[in-house]
Amino acid sequence: MPHALTTSPVYIVGAAETPLGKVTDQSEFSMVGLAAREALGEAGLGFRDVDALFTNYMGEEGSVQLGEYLGIRPRYAESSDMGGASFEFFVHHAMAAIAAGRCEVALIGYASRQRSRRNRKRSATALDGSLSAQFETPYGIHFPIGHYALSAARYMHQYGARLEHLAEIAVAARQWAMLNPKAWSRDPLTIDDVMASPMLSDPLRKLDCCLVTDGGGVVVVTGRDRARNAAKRPIRVLGAGESHVQWHVAQCPDLTVTPGLASGRDAFAMAGIQPGDVDVFEPYDNFTHSVLLYLEDLGFCKKGEAGDFVAEGRLRPGGSLPSMTSGGGLSYCHPGALGILLLIEAVRQLRGEAGDRQVRDAEIAVAHGTGGLAFSTASTVVLGRD
């Protein structure tokens, strides 16, 4: 099917993390600024070349604040809040805008110091007249562990998934983190360790939940002409898709299915790939059971069968579907919005610069983001070596 997006290839030409973990000597804006400089440098570009800016969680009118800080006056800009998946949405949008000639060099970035600031909120504000304040806050639902626990409990009830299946996700992520010097948690971890950690909201235990760390990153997206100057191998955006469903958990008709069903279908169709073609999978592992749902919704296995699919270490180093290869949100870094780091890790794997955790001959990688409260949003990006 001839399409503008397939005839005007778009590439990620720069990718850089901000400092990660606990950051006390930088502000969020300076973190993004230095990562932007590094990512643009990889592409042989500078701030003055950027004409499109995409960010989230950088304050009110975030792209305006970030643009001012970097001295960038974009002709294409977005600060949509799609939760932690915003950055996969932004690659999708930048791809379309670049292919349509609306901009040439898109900078997508973000940083958070949620660990240092201790400002992560536990519930929506009561008495603000919002629907959340009326129908969720009074019941004491933890934001977002309670929402995801309701999904996990229903999923286990409906499909017979076991706690061991959830724990396997945490163990797989940790085994990758042990190969990544930048990962926050690098001590060995067993299934029994996960299942012995404190229960927070049944069935989710402490080690089923992602980290709370500082961090962030930047990726630079551009078309073929500007990609020619890149110092490092440009990574082609082969496909992208997005969707969102509910904000309030009671409005979700089926908590065992995510909007990744739609975003994955669109992204894989655009890329012309099947799940079996994926060499590296970077799922948004905010909670262990989330990864089981993505594997099903993206078509790696049938609905309800992900527990068996991940058994025997399929996602671990040496497994047939290397996943969470940085260590993921569970063991590497979760700065409140992991989506940007999924893209960066996918790019590094495809460039062959992932060090001890390098997946051999990786040609196609999928970054799959989620956001909001119990899978409100999803965006899937398929990347490949050109």
Added chain:
Amino acid sequence: MAPVALLFLPLPLWCLAVTDKPNYSDLGAADPTTEPFWQACAEGRLIVQRCTACGAHQFYPRPFCLACEGTTLSWVECRGTGTIYSLTTMRLPVDPQLPPPYLLALVDLDEGPRLLTNIEAATAAIGDRVRVAWRQRDGLPPLPIFVPLRQP
């Protein structure tokens, strides 16, 4: 507190708006579209919207039907019974008024709509039948919660 009786007195129309009921929207505890729901809660009634065109029930309220996009909806009282769709025991402190652990659930009302709620019981399970009960709150309308429905 006699707002219903007021309706039957031969008073000028403007009096109909004057009752001694609190307006929950003014308190920030409701919005203009949910005010009828919370007023019903104050009377111990659980109500949801029903589309007069297609018969679908919906909650939270909207000025149109999500099923058929019609705009003629009425409030109907629920039987007050439902089934637990999902359930978690919240063990983290979230609200000083709610010391953990407590049961947080999604309940499917027999009429269809799904509610986030608490189950007031020592234990419960997905699939259990439940009925509505009320949690009194200072200065706010009673909150619909659920308790196990005793099997006959």
